[in-house]
Amino acid sequence: MTDMTETETLQPARQGGESNGATRERNEREILEAAERVFAQYGYRGASVQAIAEEAGLPKSNVLYYMGNKRGLYVRLLERMMARWNALLDDISVEDDPADVLEAFIRSKMQLSRRHPEGSRLFAAEILGGAPFLQEYLRGELREWVQTRARVFEQWEERGLMDPVDPVWLIFLIWSATQHYADFEAQVLGITGKDEISDDDVERITQFLTQVILKGCGVQSRKD
Amino acid sequence: MTDMTETETLQPARQGGESNGATRERNEREILEAAERVFAQYGYRGASVQAIAEEAGLPKSNVLYYMGNKRGLYVRLLERMMARWNALLDDISVEDDPADVLEAFIRSKMQLSRRHPEGSRLFAAEILGGAPFLQEYLRGELREWVQTRARVFEQWEERGLMDPVDPVWLIFLIWSATQHYADFEAQVLGITGKDEISDDDVERITQFLTQVILKGCGVQSRKD
DNA sequence: CTACGAGTTGACCAAATGGTCAGGATGATC
């Protein structure tokens, strides 16, 4: 009864061996998830390693054993979130259909916030605090990302496929609107009186945003 | 030379008398402003009384003398921000012109974020963290505010003055878009490469948002 | 001069902070 197979199913964790690095992998995953929640809720300074450890169900020393220090853990989480974001929308081209691209953008951004609400809030908290760890990323990679898309939007404008609007502000509009439902979930729930945002809600919101933004920019589908 | 009139002009603050409560008023103002900055940047947990005191140029003891404790100071700031928000948009009626009302809403919300960026970020940080201090406000006052406006929007829809869109989500759209420029200022600056958002920028953004959102909702002005 | 209310502040406290470290546990390899 008190053999190894039981400790196998009860989380605590095997020491030593376990052949490969399975223990490490599992524990790191557990810690990263816990940390994402805690950092998202309290911000970098407000989060404590102790709180993360408790959330992960491990001693503080163990968290530090795997992650080195608080700063490293935080940066690692930010990088993970940036990677998710980068994998979001492939390159687009002038030849693509504006309506399709914008809808896909809204939809995938919405799903990113939906699938990783804690990561989304973590990101938001970092930027709220002046982005001390993300300056480089914002002024580099992300800026490139935005500008290449903006150039395509401009060409669409020239070809009369959409109204002349500043494409960068359009991207911010989409960003903020989609981000809102993850970051300000507490506000949305409080005001609507719901106790969770359902998949149906997400779909309706996505369609609402798509409808309003496409129409608002006078986007003409190539198919028409 | 080392008489009183000098210490009068050098801020430190008069002790004793000063007749009325002018000292109190001035110091409280100073502390509130400093606290707003610090709380906005680090969140409730992450902000320290010491940091607030340094920002205000006072000893920690003095801050606590005026504000009692950290929690009270924080709540007071939230209440101040809520008051600003409540004073924002008067009651609206079905008889008003939808285009005027929406534009006024966007414009005044934008200016609120512009005039009080720290307060705006403070609010955002509070909600990001799950709104532990604001649950009541969100489920009460603010919910009422939103719902009375939503009802007017619905009546406009019935009268064919705008497209049938969920009015609550429309309000969130406007909220998020305007909030973004204060809360995510670091992101906006990083991506655009500017080093501040000018008054001209604000005006252009306001016009962009008005244009896109009004058109996107098919808002008909009564004047037409 | 005295008394008083308002303001100021360094010293102090228990608790929590991020982080280190030594010592131990465990299974795989030789």
Place this chain on the structure above:
DNA sequence: GATCATCCTGACCATTTGGTCAACTCGTAG
């Protein structure tokens, strides 16, 4: 059975945290 790499963790540390307090300064009112 010895060695090794991995993992685990309680004890510990200097620093910072929010908050208290008593001693002080000062102008004014009696």
